[in-house]
Amino acid sequence: MTINGTDITMIRGDTESLTITCEDEDGVLRPFEAGDRVTLTVAFRVGGEAVLKKTAETFLDGAAVFCIAHEDTNDLQAMAYRYDVQLTTKTGVVKTIIPPSEFRLEGDVTRE
Incomplete structure (x- = not known):
């Protein structure tokens, strides 16, 4: 993963494993805490089906640590x-902490 x-x-x-942190508007690290929920959503396009x-x-x-399994x-x-x-x-409070960005899946040669 890059x-x-x-x-x-x-x-x-x-x-793969993806670790997400968050900063407040002043650039100060804002740790996630009990009761928070962080959601990673990948779709074909903005507003499309996940x-x-x-x-x-x-x-x-x-x-937040997201484990992306082979099956995903x-x-x-x-x-x-x-x-x-x-x-x-x-x-x-609901806030998008990473705005819509590219999530590129590259092809593989070995399929299992």
Whole structure:
């Protein structure tokens, strides 16, 4: 997996781990805490149907860790998708913390 800014590229069918942190408007790290929910959604296009959706409600040192399993992407087409990450705080505030960005799945040679 490679990350360039907010754009992500990974090989279709690989197992990967993605760690997400958050900063407030002043650039200060804002750790996720009990009661927060962080959602990663990947779709064909902005506003399109999700092809992959992961939610974190427990956190490691204030960060959300998303495990992307082989099965999550193995049957998806190799192409550029769109994704974003949304935070819903324990008080109900909803904020997109990573705006719609590219999530590119590269093809693979070995299929299992």
